[in-house]
Amino acid sequence: MANLIQPKVLKGFRDFLPETEISRKEIQQTLEDTFKSFGMVPIDTPILEYTEVLLGKGSGETDKQIYRFDDHGGRDVAMRFDLTVPFARFMAAHINELYLPFKRYHISKVWRGENTQRGRYREFTQCDFDIVGVDTPEADFEILSVMHASLTALGIPEIHMNVSHRGIFNAFLEHLGISDDLAEILRIVDKLAKIGEDKVMEMLTELADADKASKILEYISAGGSFDEILLKLEQLSGGPSPGSERLKTVRTMMVDCGIDDLFVLNPSITRGLDYYTGIVYETFLDALPGIGSVCSGGRYNNLASIYSKTEMPGVGSSIGLDRLMAALEELGTVSAKKSMTDVLIINMDANLKGHYFSIASKLRSAGLNAEVFLDTKKFKNQFTFAERKAIPFAVICGEDEFKAGKITLKDLNARENYEMISVDEAVIKIKEISKAG
């Protein structure tokens, strides 16, 4: 009694109450439906992998953030920090049982031991979708298309997907004659939106001469329409390149399909992860840029090469469910349902216990979610329970109704009774009122 254990959870880890979990599940369902509609199939992988498998192509940062330990058999293991690297391993392991191009989605938790902030946790859920086996504009376009469809299906307000291309940027740097400090330059360039042109210029001049620095700044801050910027990038990088041609084709496809509205070409987007080789993208909410990217990814043509000799070019994207939730919560656009129950059967007469459950069963057969209150308590109690759980209807059946083979339906929101009707009539009434509301 004296030594109760504190019911605490670890920093960056969270419990989800029904209210939150219901909307999380709804969002996941919407995404899953979208992914399926593009012919994508679900997979799953273990949360624990050999450390060498996960760190094979990671950067130094991943090293620091990964949860890593020795298991009971003395194996050096680690928890997955994203879903892309395990997917590459998965493809290498199962390539002979699969077919190409392979399009999968994967919604699951990942772990990173970094410092927490709003929308940044140590345990969080990613919704990944990737296409492996083809290096074509069709595949690049399809990922962008799924992103567009997903975010539209979720009804995310005021959003822009920033698109860029590593290949063009590399061609540009090569044209400039820069081959050192590439990672450093990428990092500085990526900060443009956050720290501004002056600061970026200042930092770049520390790495390269002023002329080159201003060229880089000119490249990453190129303005105008998608096509205008693309033209400018080509000019700055010494003419058309495979990357620019690819991006041009993808752009044409977006226009042909009428989904070019949400995409902007933003050359300052580079992405920190070093396995990206082609198109890259990041998505920010216009209203909440501070919360970070809610959906990003790109093309990685060599990722599986550390596990297999088979060429497996891939392109994919990841939606950060928790970050998205944090944003939607702040914007007040999450539905805060407390339960899915449509009808509560009031438990008022101890002699009719069994009957109450048979009414519930009939309601369920009619497609409604129904539950019986699990104790014979007074009405006030049972109504309060219904209110707590936000249940919209109650079925009342006492001796009178039972004898007549009827029930009384109560609309708990309108506080209106429909007395002495049959269960079938109640079902119709409930569906009618629910539809209207």
Add this chain to the structure above:
RNA sequence: GUGGAUAUAGUUCAAUCGGUAGAGCACCAGAUUGUGGUUCUGGAUGUUGCGGGUUCAAGUCCCGUUAUCCACCCCA
């Protein structure tokens, strides 16, 4: 990981110079019944995040610790 801010009832917030913790809302019981939004009566709100220290006395001052938020870093 580094630096800064914050932590009081379920919740939103009080508590003077250091003097044993308070209000609204919410909650529970009853008046109150085969019908919960009103009213009335009564009740509990709590190891002041946690652990030490100073003091006759600590929510208040000091140290440590944990969590949250903010910035850096990085990213979803």
